[in-house]
Amino acid sequence: MEVFLKTGRLILRRFTEDDVGHLFDLDGDPEVMRFLNGGKPVSRKEIAREYHKRFEGFGCWAAVEKFTGEFLGWFEFRPREGGNPGEVELGYRLRRSVWGKGYATEGSRALIQKGFTELGARRVVAQTMAVNLASRRVMEKSGLEHARTFHLEWEDPLPGTEHGEVEYALTKEDWERQDAARREQLPGKAGPVEQGFPDVP
Numbered sequence: 001m002e003v004f005l006k007t008g009r010l011i012l013r014r015f016t017e018d019d020v021g022h023l024f025d026l027d028g029d030p031e032v033m034r035f036l037n038g039g040k041p042v043s044r045k046e047i048a049r050e051y052h053k054r055f056e057g058f059g060c061w062a063a064v065e066k067f068t069g070e071f072l073g074w075f076e077f078r079p080r081e082g083g084n085p086g087e088v089e090l091g092y093r094l095r096r097s098v099w100g101k102g103y104a105t106e107g108s109r110a111l112i113q114k115g116f117t118e119l120g121a122r123r124v125v126a127q128t129m130a131v132n133l134a135s136r137r138v139m140e141k142s143g144l145e146h147a148r149t150f151h152l153e154w155e156d157p158l159p160g161t162e163h164g165e166v167e168y169a170l171t172k173e174d175w176e177r178q179d180a181a182r183r184e185q186l187p188g189k190a191g192p193v194e195q196g197f198p199d200v201p
């Protein structure tokens with residue numbers, strides 16, 4: 001298993017062929033795909049064609065539960081197409097059964113930390129439909145701030161498109177300030193902060 005990152009509860013690892021079934025099930029849930037393609041099913045063929053492309057540059061990783069190995073979904077963290085040098089885009093998609101447990105925030109915070117401290121990232125950005133409130137909340141809880149709302153032209157717009165797309169961003173300087181503030185709040189102000197989530201023994 002090629003592990004990229006571990007957090008208190010998650011392992012982000014390279015995709016394998018076995019994940020095609022997991023991805024098929026994930027994208028087969030209309031609620032998961034609601035703000036991505038309006039909830040249309042994605043064919044297994046398309047998934048099989050695409051999944052191996054999910055490991056380029058910074059990458060896209062399968063997220064599994066650290067102790068059970070259960071497939072939870074995926075995270076991506078990669079230089080933005082046409083973006084400024086050092087600008088990295090964050091994304092995530094998780095199974096509906098595990099929503100609301102803080103996994104997306106936990107993985108995002110860990111990726112952001114690794115990006116700024118090890119991978120040379122200067123700015124992290126994330127985009128979603130304005131109406132995707134769960135995704136926006138994850139961005140906020142991960143320290144990103146609303147940077148802009150913009151409108152795109154779509155041939156077949158999804159419900160809610162009229163409210164536009166939002167972009168959130170976090171610079172390395174702001175992340176360092178947030179990190180210092182988190183450390184200040186620690187009892188005794190000592191020891192490393194692991195993305196605000198203690199490692200589960």
Ligand SMILES: CC(C)(COP(=O)(O)OP(=O)(O)OC[C@H]1O[C@@H](n2cnc3c(N)ncnc32)[C@H](O)[C@@H]1OP(=O)(O)O)[C@@H](O)C(=O)NCCC(=O)NCCS
Nearest residue numbers: 032092093094099100101102103104105128133134135137
């Ligand atoms: C977006 C997604 C990854 C969030 O995953 P998650 O593990 O549930 O996220 P977290 O538990 O870390 O945080 C979710 C937050 O959103 C909040 N939230 C969820 N639904 C919400 C809604 N409809 N309105 C407002 N807030 C909402 C939760 O209450 C939680 O905030 P809180 O901790 O302050 O209570 C998950 O919903 C998902 O996979 N969605 C489908 C794919 C997708 O839309 N990806 C993003 C595309 S850009």
